[in-house]
Structures are given as structure tokens and as C-alpha cells.
Amino acid sequence: MKGKRMHETIRRAAAGLTALILTVPAWAAGGDKAAPATPDPARDWDHLWNEVILDITIIGILFAIVTAWFIWQARRRPGNEVGASVPLSPASAVGWVVIPIFVFLSIDLYTAANGWVLWNTFRDVPANRMEVKLEAGMYSWDYTYPNGVRTQNELVVPAGTPVVLRMTSRDTLHSHYIPDFRVKEDSMPGRITYLWFNPTKPGEHIVTCAEYCGVMHGYMAGRIIVKAPDEYAAWMKGEEIRLAAANAPEPAPAATKPTKPAKSAAKKT
Amino acid sequence: MNLKEWIFTTDHKRVGVLYLIGSIAAFAVAGIMALLMRAELSTIGPTITANPTQYNVWLYTHGAVMILGFQIPALTGFFANFCIPLMIGAKDVAFPRVNALSVWLFYVGVILALLTFFIPDPPDVMWTGYPPYSTITTGNTAMYSFTVLILGFASIIGGVNFLTTVAYMRAPGLTLNKLNIFVWCTLAAFVLQLIFVPVLGTAVSLISMDKYLGTNFFDPTKGGDVLTYQNLFWFYSHPAVYVIFLPFIGVVYEIIAAHAKNMVFNYKMVVYGGVGGIVLLAGEVWVHHLYVSGMADWLRIGQMVTTLMISIPVGLMMIGLIGTLYKGSIAFTTPMLYALGVVFLFLIGGLTGIPLAVPSLTIGVSDTYYVVGHFHYVMAVAGTFAIFGGVYHWFPKMTGRMYNEFWGKLGFWITFVGVNIVFWIMMDVGVKGMPRRYYDYAHFPQFEGAHQWMTVGAAILAVGFTIAILNWILGAINGKPSGDNPWGSPSLEWSTVSPPPHGNWPSPPSVAEDWHPYGFKKG
Numbered sequence: 001m002k003g004k005r006m007h008e009t010i011r012r013a014a015a016g017l018t019a020l021i022l023t024v025p026a027w028a029a030g031g032d033k034a035a036p037a038t039p040d041p042a043r044d045w046d047h048l049w050n051e052v053i054l055d056i057t058i059i060g061i062l063f064a065i066v067t068a069w070f071i072w073q074a075r076r077r078p079g080n081e082v083g084a085s086v087p088l089s090p091a092s093a094v095g096w097v098v099i100p101i102f103v104f105l106s107i108d109l110y111t112a113a114n115g116w117v118l119w120n121t122f123r124d125v126p127a128n129r130m131e132v133k134l135e136a137g138m139y140s141w142d143y144t145y146p147n148g149v150r151t152q153n154e155l156v157v158p159a160g161t162p163v164v165l166r167m168t169s170r171d172t173l174h175s176h177y178i179p180d181f182r183v184k185e186d187s188m189p190g191r192i193t194y195l196w197f198n199p200t201k202p203g204e205h206i207v208t209c210a211e212y213c214g215v216m217h218g219y220m221a222g223r224i225i226v227k228a229p230d231e232y233a234a235w236m237k238g239e240e241i242r243l244a245a246a247n248a249p250e251p252a253p254a255a256t257k258p259t260k261p262a263k264s265a266a267k268k269t
Numbered sequence: 270m271n272l273k274e275w276i277f278t279t280d281h282k283r284v285g286v287l288y289l290i291g292s293i294a295a296f297a298v299a300g301i302m303a304l305l306m307r308a309e310l311s312t313i314g315p316t317i318t319a320n321p322t323q324y325n326v327w328l329y330t331h332g333a334v335m336i337l338g339f340q341i342p343a344l345t346g347f348f349a350n351f352c353i354p355l356m357i358g359a360k361d362v363a364f365p366r367v368n369a370l371s372v373w374l375f376y377v378g379v380i381l382a383l384l385t386f387f388i389p390d391p392p393d394v395m396w397t398g399y400p401p402y403s404t405i406t407t408g409n410t411a412m413y414s415f416t417v418l419i420l421g422f423a424s425i426i427g428g429v430n431f432l433t434t435v436a437y438m439r440a441p442g443l444t445l446n447k448l449n450i451f452v453w454c455t456l457a458a459f460v461l462q463l464i465f466v467p468v469l470g471t472a473v474s475l476i477s478m479d480k481y482l483g484t485n486f487f488d489p490t491k492g493g494d495v496l497t498y499q500n501l502f503w504f505y506s507h508p509a510v511y512v513i514f515l516p517f518i519g520v521v522y523e524i525i526a527a528h529a530k531n532m533v534f535n536y537k538m539v540v541y542g543g544v545g546g547i548v549l550l551a552g553e554v555w556v557h558h559l560y561v562s563g564m565a566d567w568l569r570i571g572q573m574v575t576t577l578m579i580s581i582p583v584g585l586m587m588i589g590l591i592g593t594l595y596k597g598s599i600a601f602t603t604p605m606l607y608a609l610g611v612v613f614l615f616l617i618g619g620l621t622g623i624p625l626a627v628p629s630l631t632i633g634v635s636d637t638y639y640v641v642g643h644f645h646y647v648m649a650v651a652g653t654f655a656i657f658g659g660v661y662h663w664f665p666k667m668t669g670r671m672y673n674e675f676w677g678k679l680g681f682w683i684t685f686v687g688v689n690i691v692f693w694i695m696m697d698v699g700v701k702g703m704p705r706r707y708y709d710y711a712h713f714p715q716f717e718g719a720h721q722w723m724t725v726g727a728a729i730l731a732v733g734f735t736i737a738i739l740n741w742i743l744g745a746i747n748g749k750p751s752g753d754n755p756w757g758s759p760s761l762e763w764s765t766v767s768p769p770p771h772g773n774w775p776s777p778p779s780v781a782e783d784w785h786p787y788g789f790k791k792g
Contacts, residue, residue, distance in 0.1 A: 045633050049624065049700075056620035063616055067591050071609065074529060074597040082791050083531025083597040096592075097538045097585065104584045108577035115573060115627030122629050123566055172402040173495065175561060175636060179702030182633035186562045188496070189401060190489020193563035206712055210561075210636035210704045212395050214402055215321045218707035 038128065038162055040198050041121045045182040048118050052111065122183065125196045126162045134167040136174035136187045138213060139220040149239040153222035155207070157199050158232035164196040175211035178224060184210050199226040279365035280771050284372045285350030286667065288342050289660070291372075293738060295338035295379050296653075300731060302331040307691075307727040310720045313711055321708040322408075325393040328706060330385055332396035333413070335649065336509070337420045338379045343656045344516035345424060345462070346375060349431055349455045351663060352523075355762035355769065356449045356786070358440025358778040363433040367426050374423035381416045388412065395706065397506075398473060400487040400498050404480040414477040421466045428459035440761070442780040449760060449786045450526075450539055454519030457544045458512045461551055469505035472498055499562055503555040510648055511551045515544060517655035518586055518615075521608045524662045525593050527758040528605035530789040534592025538585055546582025550575060560628040561635045569628045576626040583619060587612075602756075603677030607658025610685050611651045618647025621696060636706075639699025642692045650688050657681075657737055664741065665755045669767040670748030672740050680736035687730025691723045760786040 074080070088096065132155065133144040143155045143165075157163050167176060167187035177184035181197035199205075209220035227235060275283060305327050309316050318324060350372075354362055362368050385391040393408040403410045435448070435456055476498065478484040485491035487498050526533050533539060556564055556572035590612055599605065621643045624630040634640060664672050698719045703710065710716055754763040765774050 045630065048627075049630055049633065052624050052627070052630065056623055060616055060620045063587075063591075064613065067594065067612060067616075070591060070594045071599060074531075074594055074599045076530075076598045076600045080598045081530070082789050083529055085532050085534065085592075085596045087532070088535055093535055093537065096535050096588065097542050100584055100588055101542075101581055104581045105578070108574070108580055111623065111627060112574050112577055115629050116570060118627075118629035119566075119570060119573075122632055172405070173399055177636070177702075177704060184561050184632060184635060188489075188563065190493075190495060191563055206702075208702075208704055208712065212397075212399070212402065212706045214406075215325065215393070218321065218709045219711065221712045 038126050038160075038198055039121050040200060041118070042180070042182045042197065044118055044121055048114055049182075051114075122195075125164045125194070126198075129162040129164045129196060130157065132157075132163060132165050134165045134176060134187065135170055136167065136176065136209075136213075137170040138172060139209070139216045141176065141207060141220075141222045145236075145239075147236075147240060147243075149236065149243050151239075153207075154225060155222070156225045156227060156232060156235055158229045159199055159202050159226050160229065162196055162198045164194055167193050167195070172213045173211045174209050174213045174220070177208050177210035178205055179208070180205040181224075186211050199224070202226050202228050202231075277369075279361075279369045281350045281354050281362045281365065281368060282667070282769060282773075284368050285347050285352075287372045288346030288350060288375065291376055291379055292339045292343040292347060295334050295342070295382070296734075297738070298383060299331050299334035299339060300734065302327040302334070304727055304731055306331065307724040309708070310710070311724040312721075313714055313717055314709060322393055324708040325395075325706075326385060326391045326408075329391075329393055329395055329413075330382065333416065334379075334382050336396060336513070337417065338382055340513045340517075340649075340652050340656070341420070341424065341509070342375050342379075344513060344520075344652070345427060345455065345458055346372065348451070348516060348520060348656075348659055348663075349427070349459075351667065352449075352762060353431055353452055353455060354434060354438070355666075355765065355773060356452050356760060357435060357438060358443060358761050358774070358780065359434060359438035360772045360774065360777075362430050363438060364430050367430055371423045371427045371430070374419055374426075378416050378420035378423060381412060381419065385412065397502060398476060398498075399502075400476055400479065400495060403476050404487065410480050411477050414473040417473045418470055421470050424462050425466055428463045431459050432456060432463075440778045440780055442782070442784070443761075446537070446540075447780065447785055449519075450522040450533060450536070450544075451516070451519035453540050453544050454515040454522075457548050458515040460548060461508045461512050461515075465505040465508045465552070468501055469509075472501035472505070475501075496559075496562060496564070499559055500555070503558040504552070507555040507558060508551040511547050513648055513652050515547060517611070517652040517659075518590075520655045520659035520662075521590065521611050522593070523760070524604045524608035524658050525590060525597075526787045526789075527662065527756045527760065528602055528608070529594055529597025529599045530757065531593050531595075531597035532785075532787045532789070534589050534595070536787070539589040543582045543586035543589060546585065547579070550579055550582065554579060557626060557628075557631070560631040573626060573628055577623070579626075580619075580623070587616070587619075601678075602661075603672070603674060603681060604658045604662035606678060606681045607654045607661065610681065611654045611658065614646050614654060614688070615651045618643060618645075618651055622647055634699060636704055637699035638695045638703045638705055641705050642694075642696030642699055645688075645692045645695070650692065654684075657684075657734075660741060661737075662756075663762075664744060665751035666762060666767050666769070668745045668748065669751060670744055671751040671755065672744035672748055676736055676740045680733045680740060682733070683736065684730050684733030687726045687728075687733055690726030691730065692726075694719050694722050694726070757789070758786075759784065759788050759790070 131146055135142045141153050143151045165176060169187040169189050173186055173188050175184050175186045176195065178197060183195050183197050185193050185195040187193055203226050205224040207222040207224055209217055213220065278284060306324065309318060309324055388409060390407050390409045392410055392413040393406060394403040394410055394413055398413050435452060475486045479486055479488065485493045487493045487495055489495060522533060553575045554572055556568050557576045560569055625640065625643060661672060661677060698716050703713055703716050751767060753767045761778060764778065
């Protein structure tokens with residue numbers, strides 16, 4: 001009985017190691033290959049997430065079934081008043097350490113290799129990106145486009161262009177979390193952090209704060225509005241005109257409230 | 270019973286019971302906080318309070334008191350005090366007066382934590398106390414700092430005491446390889462406490478200095494750095510997870526061995542591979558709490574590997590547990606049900622932790638209910654089940670009486686169902702995007718139904734825990750006499766009378782060459 005279990009363990013260890021050996025070159029090669037299209041981290045995240053969840057579900061169910069079966073087999077009944085296990089021989093005692101270590105280590109390294117590939121996707125910002133500055137504060141997200149246009153709690157972006165947010169905070173910690181794009185990163189005073197996402201098609205996505213920032217933390221939300229490129233261009237044109245008007249030297253009243261044009265623009269969209 | 274005797278006691282068993290009473294009281298208060306939060310979250314918008322600060326105070330108290338006032342004191346205070354001298358055949362601990370000091374310091378800490386409800390500006394900084402919020406809030410951060418410092422100090426002097434006790438006071442013939450797994454686990458936990466608690470003490474002292482004395486350790490506008498605190502905090506607080514995990518898995522080993530009447534599977538693997546491996550790795554994985562905090566990329570990748578490697582010692586300990594069940598003689602007593610419950614809860618909790626070891630996957634679910642569900646399975650609920658199972662297991666030794674088996678089992682099943690309703694659903698909504706620490710989820714209306722199910726589950730598990738606590742109180746008052754060794758265990762604590770007298774042993778024990786705490790014999 002025990003020999004059979006041992007055999008099964010060895011077989012699983014071998015399978016794990018083979019998987020690892022096959023993965024490492026694939027992962028190493030993946031790093032060199034220039035990606036033909038802009039990567040989609042959210043899609044890759046779903047892929048790896050589902051794979052890991054499937055793996056842990058299988059492991060969990062197997063473990064649970066084996067344990068439940070052991071428990072049922074070993075229930076106390078006449079003729080089984082005391083446990084029957086015998087001390088392990090030195091060789092099997094060592095085997096029960098070394099073989100599990102290799103099994104676990106191979107699963108660990110396999111997961112780590114896959115996780116690292118996805119990590120590079122999340123951290124390597126594509127060259128064709130749009131850069132937006134974000135200042136988080138209690139309790140709003142303030143975005144600044146490269147041309148100086150500013151919006152609050154609403155980020156309008158063109159579909160098909162990767163967007164990178166260069167983030168900081170003017171008070172406490174915040175975390176710009178976009179559940180639909182599976183991405184978040186904290187922002188804090190004194191440092192610039194970043195995240196990027198790839199809005200592939202038009203639509204609206206909620207932005208929410210994922211790091212406790214103060215009493216109204218739960219209400220700190222915004223939206224990312226993805227528009228078709230031509231609609232985005234039209235919207236940006238309007239914003240630029242508004243900005244120019246606000247920055248014009250003569251009419252002083254508008255210049256005293258620089259955030260107002262952005263706010264009213266946000267309401268219109 | 271003489272109150273004065275209890276207050277001035279230096280007997281390790283009484284000190285242990287004092288720890289138990291204090292930590293169960295803390296558990297009740299922190300549990301009520303959880304119920305209030307669940308009630309608040311049962312509908313969108315204000316439900317039982319219109320004041321988010323009120324909710325944040327419940328949240329702060331629930332986290333801080335459950336960890337620092339319940340789990341750590343119950344495991345390294347109650348179980349260590351009650352069991353270790355008995356398990357090693359000692360008359361008491363090495364420094365009984367220091368031991369009494371540590372339990373009263375613990376009470377001071379718990380009272381400080383509970384004063385939260387009576388002071389005008391209660392701390393609302395979560396149990397993590399991250400600056401800059403903790404240094405600019407109107408809440409009383411000093412309360413938080415002092416609570417942590419006092420409980421930490423109590424824990425450190427406890428650690429010194431128990432390391433000395435096990436080193437010098439073992440019964441003749443009791444070699445290191447004959448120590449109970451629980452003793453090994455608890456010693457390892459105390460080693461971690463001695464190494465890492467000072468770091469936490471530093472961190473919480475520095476935030477109070479920043480807030481009240483005008484220093485700038487964490488203020489970037491004056492040369493400080495926000496992230497430093499998070500590193501210091503988790504440099505302790507991740508090992509703290511093992512300070513909870515190790516003793517609770519030790520308790521589970523004791524229960525499973527005794528109620529399956531079986532030898533622990535591959536004892537040396539469990540001790541040197543499992544316990545030793547965790548001690549070695551405990552200090553190298555804290556960055557997995559900072560995967561989205563803006564740490565250096567190489568550090569996040571490096572600690573992904575060390576975090577995943579935690580699966581090795583933990584996996585060896587699980588193999589040891591399941592191997593102990595194999596070919597055993599399992600009696601489904603109440604403590605055994607709790608212990609088996611831990612095996613299954615910990616299995617779910619451990620496996621759902623694997624994605625959280627990977628920074629790229631954590632980017633999607635960090636700070637969501639997925640994380641909250643995961644750590645409740647793996648540590649909060651699994652640890653609490655182990656504590657409840659352990660109290661049932663040693664209840665006859667503590668009181669000389671038996672608890673009610675029917676109500677014990679009923680309490681277990683109710684709790685087990687409630688726990689799975691709450692935390693399974695919690696992980697599910699977390700993956701879908703529900704962030705943690707929200708007083709209101711107005712912009713996630715789709716989760717209202719799930720929140721209501723979680724509230725129902727919380728009410729169910731509260732009923733189960735209440736049944737267990739009432740069962741102990743009634744059992745201690747008028748349970749049937751249990752005899753000295755109701756489980757038929759060869760472990761040393763069962764060889765003295767129940768309850769053990771002051772000094773533990775009528776005559777000093779010594780152990781034979783072929784004795785082992787898990788050498789179960791027929792009859």
C-alpha cells in the first residue's frame with residue numbers, strides 16, 4: 001500500500017519537474033521576442049488567474065478526498081481501538097521530506113515563472129503609450145494630460161492606446177484600482193509610482209480606491225471613459241479650446257478657478 | 270475560590286487560565302465588532318450608523334483586538350502557559366513572577382484597546398496604522414501605539430520565560446526529540462516574537478513621535494519616507510502570522526494524535542522540516558504585503574519566490590497531519606471535529622494564498638475582499654477553530670470536568686457552516702472587485718445580495734461560537750467528573766491528576782527510555 005503511494009508521489013514529482021523544464025525555456029524565449037501587438041495585461045491576468053485557480057481547485061479536491069477517505073478508513077470501531085502506524089524506516093523518513101520538497105518546489109517555480117512573465121507585461125510600458133499624471137487626494141483623482149488638460153474623477157482615453165498613469169498623492173495613501181483592467185498601484189506623497197492599462201474598446205470602467213485613505217475611503221470613486229479615437233479627438237479638441245480660454249491673459253475671472261473648466265467638461269460627457 | 274489568590278497567583282496554570290479568560294473576552298468584543306460591521310454592510314448606504322468613523326473604529330478594533338488581544342495571547346499565553354510545563358514534566362515555568370507580570374501587562378493592553386469605545390477621538394487607523402493617515406488623523410494614534418507596545422512587551426517577556434523553561438526544566442530523560450510538537454511549535458513562535466516584536470515596537474513608536482513630537486520619519490516633505498513604515502510594520506507582522514500559525518497547528522497536532530490515538534507521522538520531518546523551515550523563511554517574505562505599494566520591482570519578484578517556498582514547510586506539516594490520520598483510530602469527539610475542521614479550512618486558505626504569492630496576480634486582487642476571505646480562512650478562522658478545539662481538548666485537564674459532547678458538536682457544525690458562507694462568498698466578491706475597508710459600497714450595487722448572505726453567515730457563526738463558550742462555562746461549573754486521562758494519551762500532561770495541583774506533580778516525573786508523547790498503547 002505504502003509502496004504504491006510512494007510510487008504515485010514520485011510520478012507526480014516527475015510530472016512537475018518536466019512541466020518546469022518545459023516552461024523555463026518558453027519563458028526565457030518569451031522575454032526576447034518583440035511583441036507584435038500591444039499586450040493586453042487584463043486578458044493575460046484572466047488567463048493566468050484561471051489557470052492557477054483551476055490548479056489549486058484540482059489539488060484541493062484531491063487532497064480533500066484523500067483526507068476524507070483516510071478519516072473514514074481510520075474511524076474508531078471494534079478491532080481498531082488504537083492507531084496502527086509503525087515508525088518509518090530512515091530511508092522512507094528522508095524520502096517523505098525530499099520528495100515533497102521537490103514536488104512543492106517544482107510547483108512553486110512553475111508558478112513563479114508564469115507570474116514573472118505576467119509581471120513583466122504589467123510593468124513594461126509599451127512605447128506607443130499616452131502619459132497621464134495623476135494626483136490623488138482626499139477624496140478625488142486629479143488627472144493631467146500631456147497638453148495640460150485637467151480632469152477630476154473622470155479619465156477620458158482613446159480606445160486602442162495604452163495609458164500609463166504617473167501617480168502621486170497630496171495627502172495620504174491611495175490606490176488607483178480599476179477592477180475591469182485588473183490593475184492597481186498605491187500612490188503616496190514623495191514618490192512617483194505608475195501603472196498602465198490597455199483600453200481595447202469603448203466603454204466605461206469604474207475606478208475605486210483600494211488603500212485605506214481616510215474616513216470617506218469607501219466613497220472615493222471615479223470613472224475611466226474609453227471613447228473611439230475620433231470621438232476622443234473631438235472631445236480633446238473641446239478641452240484644449242476651453243483650456244486656452246482659461247489660460248488667456250485678459251479675462252481674469254476664469255483664471256482664478258483653474259479646475260472649473262475641467263469639472264464642467266466632465267459633467268457634459 | 271479566592272479572588273486574591275487568583276490576582277496574586279504565580280502558578281502557570283492559573284496564569285494560563287487568566288490569559289484564556291482575557292482573550293475570550295477580547296474575542297467576544299472583537300466578534301461583536303464584526304457583527305456590527307456585517308449589519309452595517311447588509312444594505313447600501315447607512316444601515317445602523319450614518320457615521321463612517323464609527324464603522325472604521327469597529328474595523329480597527331476587530332482587527333487589532335482579534336490578533337493582539339485574542340489569537341496571540343490565547344496561543345502563546347494560554348496554551349503555552351497551561352501546557353508547556355505539564356508537557357515537559359516541570360513544576361512551573363522558570364520565572365513564575367515574570368509570568369504573572371506578563372499576564373497583567375496583557376490585561377492592561379486589552380483594557381487600553383477597549384478604552385477605544387470611551388475616549389472622545391478613538392483610533393481609526395486600522396490594525397496596520399499606515400502613515401500619513403495615522404499621523405494626520407484626529408483619531409488617537411497614541412492609543413494604538415501604546416496598546417501594541419504593552420502587548421508586545423508582555424509577549425517578549427513570555428518568550429524569554431518559555432525558552433528558559435524548556436531549555437532547563439525538562440523532566441529527566443525527556444530529550445529534545447521527545448518534546449510534543451506543540452512545544453516545538455510554540456518555542457519557534459517565541460523565537461520569532463523575540464526577533465521581530467522589537468521591529469514593530471520601533472514602527473509604532475515612530476508614528477507616534479511623528480504625530481505628537483514633530484519628528485519626520487515618514488513625512489516626505491521633510492526628508493522622511495512613507496514606505497519605510499510599511500516595511501517595518503510587515504517585517505514584524507508577517508512573522509506574526511507564523512506566531513499564530515505555529516502554535517495553532519501544534520494544538521491541532523496534539524488533538525489529532527490524541528483522538529486518532531496514532532503516532533505523529535514522521536516526527537522529525539514535522540519538527541525540523543516544518544517548524545524549522547518556517548522559522549528560516551518567516552523573515553524573508555514580508556514584501557508580499559507590499560506588492561502594490563510601489564516597492565522596487567526586483568524585490569517584489571525576489572520575495573515572490575520566497576513566499577511561494579513557504580509552501581514547502583507548510584506542506585510538510587500538512588503531510589504530517591494527514592499521515593497521522595492514516596491508519597489511526599479516530600474518535601469524532603468535539604476537539605477532533607474542530608481539528609479536522611482546521612485541516613479543511615487551512616487547505617482552502619493555504620491554496621487560495623498561492624495566487625497572492627504572485628505579484629502579477631496580486632495586482633488584480635490586492636486590498637479586495639479576496640484577501641480578506643483568504644486570510645480569514647488560513648489564519649483567523651483556522652486559528653480560532655484550533656483554539657476552540659484546544660480548549661475542548663484540555664478542558665478536562667483544566668477543570669477535572671467534562672463538557673457536554675452534544676452541544677460541543679452542534680456548536681462546531683453551526684460555526685463551520687457559518688464560516689464557509691461568510692468567507693467563501695467574500696473571496697468570490699473580492700475577485701469581482703469589491704475593495705476592503707469600505708463603509709459603503711454605493712458604486713458596487715451588484716454586490717448587495719452577496720453582502721446580505723455574508724451577514725446571515727456571520728450571524729450563524731456567532732451562534733456557533735456562543736454555544737461553545739456557554740458549553741465551557743456550564744461544563745466548568747457542573748460538568749461530569751472526567752477522570753485524569755479521558756483521551757487515553759501517553760503525553761505527560763495527562764499523567765498527573767485533573768486539575769493538577771500547585772507544583773503539578775505529586776512526585777517529580779521522569780520518562781522511560783521507550784516513552785514517547787505519541788506512543789499510544791492498546792488498552
